[in-house]
Amino acid sequence: MCLGVPAKVIDLMENDVARVDVNGNQTEINIRLTPEVEVGQYVLVHAGFAMEIIDESVALETMQLLEEMLQYE
Amino acid sequence: MSDIKDYQQHLLHAIQAETAAVALMEVCGTHTMAIARSGIRELLPPHIKLLSGPGCPVCVTSQGDIDAVILMVQQKDIILVTFGDMMRVPGTSSSLQEERSKGADVRVAYSPLDALRIARENAAQEVVFLGIGFETTTPAIGITIEQAQAEGLKNFSVFSLHKVVPPVLELIFSDPEIQVDGLICPGHVSAIIGAAPYEILARKYHKPCVITGFETIDILEGIFMLLKQYDQAEARVEIQYRRVVKPEGNPIARQIIDRVFQAVPARWRGLGIIPASGLELREQYASMDARVKFHIPEMEEVPIKGCACGEVLTGKITPPECALFGRACTPLQPIGPCMVSQEGSCAAYYRYTPAKGRG
Amino acid sequence: MKQERILMAHGSGGLMSQRLIDEVFKQAWHNEIMESMLDGAILDLPAGKVAMSTDSFVITPLFFPGGDIGKLSICGTVNDLLACGARPLYLATAFIIEEGFLISDLRLIAESMAKTAREVGVKLVTGDTKVVEKGSADGVFINTTGIGVIPKGIDYRPQRIQPDDKVIVTGYIGDHGLAILAQREGLSFSTPTLSDCAPLYQLGEMVSKYGAAIKCMRDPTRGGLATVLNELASQAGVGIRVKESDIPVSAVVQGACDMLGMDPLYMANEGKMVVFVAADAAQDLLADLHKLPQTENAAMIGHVSPEPVGMVLIETELGAERILGTLEGEHVPRIC
Numbered sequence: 100m101c102l103g104v105p106a107k108v109i110d111l112m113e114n115d116v117a118r119v120d121v122n123g124n125q126t127e128i129n130i131r132l133t134p135e136v137e138v139g140q141y142v143l144v145h146a147g148f149a150m151e152i153i154d155e156s157v158a159l160e161t162m163q164l165l166e167e168m169l170q171y172e
Numbered sequence: 173m174s175d176i177k178d179y180q181q182h183l184l185h186a187i188q189a190e191t192a193a194v195a196l197m198e199v200c201g202t203h204t205m206a207i208a209r210s211g212i213r214e215l216l217p218p219h220i221k222l223l224s225g226p227g228c229p230v231c232v233t234s235q236g237d238i239d240a241v242i243l244m245v246q247q248k249d250i251i252l253v254t255f256g257d258m259m260r261v262p263g264t265s266s267s268l269q270e271e272r273s274k275g276a277d278v279r280v281a282y283s284p285l286d287a288l289r290i291a292r293e294n295a296a297q298e299v300v301f302l303g304i305g306f307e308t309t310t311p312a313i314g315i316t317i318e319q320a321q322a323e324g325l326k327n328f329s330v331f332s333l334h335k336v337v338p339p340v341l342e343l344i345f346s347d348p349e350i351q352v353d354g355l356i357c358p359g360h361v362s363a364i365i366g367a368a369p370y371e372i373l374a375r376k377y378h379k380p381c382v383i384t385g386f387e388t389i390d391i392l393e394g395i396f397m398l399l400k401q402y403d404q405a406e407a408r409v410e411i412q413y414r415r416v417v418k419p420e421g422n423p424i425a426r427q428i429i430d431r432v433f434q435a436v437p438a439r440w441r442g443l444g445i446i447p448a449s450g451l452e453l454r455e456q457y458a459s460m461d462a463r464v465k466f467h468i469p470e471m472e473e474v475p476i477k478g479c480a481c482g483e484v485l486t487g488k489i490t491p492p493e494c495a496l497f498g499r500a501c502t503p504l505q506p507i508g509p510c511m512v513s514q515e516g517s518c519a520a521y522y523r524y525t526p527a528k529g530r531g
Numbered sequence: 532m533k534q535e536r537i538l539m540a541h542g543s544g545g546l547m548s549q550r551l552i553d554e555v556f557k558q559a560w561h562n563e564i565m566e567s568m569l570d571g572a573i574l575d576l577p578a579g580k581v582a583m584s585t586d587s588f589v590i591t592p593l594f595f596p597g598g599d600i601g602k603l604s605i606c607g608t609v610n611d612l613l614a615c616g617a618r619p620l621y622l623a624t625a626f627i628i629e630e631g632f633l634i635s636d637l638r639l640i641a642e643s644m645a646k647t648a649r650e651v652g653v654k655l656v657t658g659d660t661k662v663v664e665k666g667s668a669d670g671v672f673i674n675t676t677g678i679g680v681i682p683k684g685i686d687y688r689p690q691r692i693q694p695d696d697k698v699i700v701t702g703y704i705g706d707h708g709l710a711i712l713a714q715r716e717g718l719s720f721s722t723p724t725l726s727d728c729a730p731l732y733q734l735g736e737m738v739s740k741y742g743a744a745i746k747c748m749r750d751p752t753r754g755g756l757a758t759v760l761n762e763l764a765s766q767a768g769v770g771i772r773v774k775e776s777d778i779p780v781s782a783v784v785q786g787a788c789d790m791l792g793m794d795p796l797y798m799a800n801e802g803k804m805v806v807f808v809a810a811d812a813a814q815d816l817l818a819d820l821h822k823l824p825q826t827e828n829a830a831m832i833g834h835v836s837p838e839p840v841g842m843v844l845i846e847t848e849l850g851a852e853r854i855l856g857t858l859e860g861e862h863v864p865r866i867c
Contacts, residue, residue, distance in 0.1 A: 180848075184849065201867045210849055210851070211847040211849055211850075211851020211852060212849060213851075214852065215851050228867065255864075255866040255867075256865045256866070257865050269861075280863050280864065282866075309866060388849060503856075514865065514867070515867050523856050524853040524854055525853065
């Protein structure tokens, strides 16, 4: 039950609604679960709701860490 | 920093080089699909097994529950709004798709909020949303219910088939017949529940748990991290999917689930009744509970002869080891829930595994 | 004609029917064959094998970004004739119109058909209209049946497909399916994607220069690329192997599909062809396709193999092979 896609927040509207963009497609979603989100940030969207704010930088950290481990393979 | 493709190949080779015989289980239908689509299984050595557990909320919905929804659709004058996943799931003698072809007003929606809109636009008709899913999806339905109540909508209700994941993990780990050495934890469920529920399990059963995302690269990293822990005889909870999952999860989402729902015993198809694993609307939302509103009875569970879904769902056997797999039971003519849902273990296996891997 | 909307009387065959035909259809489609006012059309056909194709169009919405049911009804049948290797010549059409339909919309549809037919050089020569009671049709249903002639040296049939033949798709996959989906009531998302609905006569002409090197062509409409590849693998008694990373899908379509839990490989296309070509002509064909604006994003996506018979295998980004199945049931947005 987990299909979610990263979407860029392009506008914050009333009533917990935000307009998001996924590669040029736009839709309105509910941001009750991520009230502190700002325009320009990416959120994970599932069933019309933002679940979490996405932090790409930590993905790179994991990759770097694992690459180090791989050096010792 | 090497190219992503190189990195993926590097991870894959490292995994292929592991010599320990290990069985890793995922408990998320979306992981089942992602693993099948990526073809990872074909590239892993035979001693590294990827098991598919009871992570498909559609698959684990009991036949009785589906029959109850179909009964409601047949007998009551309602508009049923549902996620697309539920349309083809067969009950004992029908499905929502079939009921629609017979004239029932069944509509597919992407979000429970669509059902609210339909309720507003059709004030004279009863609108029921079929709530299904684990903790990833339940907060959305919770918010929808609260919004409906705030608006004073009288013609909207939810038929809850929601379940929670931790109790079934307890069941799997505590079953001496099930051999699982590590858990690929569901990425989006974990975004809600955080790491704490797995900490308890990891300590109690001494199994490593890695909260994993859904891209091919995520799955490779997750498997690699589990194998590394296994090598060191460790049993920690790690988060591979750090870009989305925080250790504390999403407290707001959990509060909403807790406010609107309460845990009740629930029947999981093929597994029986698991305590505190289902979610029912709380007393103060009874007017939004479709089961209560329309007096829908509990329906009998009719066992399917020869169906080994229960064993497949707990990873005791792989899909090809079921006698019906690929013969009497195929995606076009599914017998049990594992084959019915698009991301059910058997369906994913059948659809994606080249002919040589089939039963 | 004073009415704004179609009435049952417009389908009764009498004066009102005649007025409808004169003032809407003949106005839009005037040509000398239609003018002759016979029950059928008498045609002069050049020598050669005749190809015939029929299709019915029941799409909603009737007007969508990138086209309308009228344009689609011409493109659909024209492209099917082109896939047979034929030069499309004549079209017949039948309309089933719902009572209450706006006559101004009917005019727009007829004019759209005329415009597309003119572009292709195909003539609408005979037709029929019926009116059904309100609720019995979604506005309008259109059937078009076309005939064309196949030049010598052209023989496009699944049975000609052989192992080692290459598979080319002529552009981005899934555009039409997404454009229509976004219009569906209840799915409130907007997409810049337009339907790719287009008549592929330039493609047909260019490809015909390759003669016998072209084994088969088909347009991946309902069910999408995956379904058409499976159909052809079955009909030809061969296996088809494609590479996921080679299949052209726009970032917009991929993003929308990710959001809705759908797969571009099963989304409809109305302006694309899948071409099976002999291996030694494949690169040249691809280069030629890239010169046409309609097919500038053409890509070689795979090849034909002796086995597994009747199946399509797709190589994933990891280099593993998995089955690419045909569409089962409806393709609907999912949450899992």
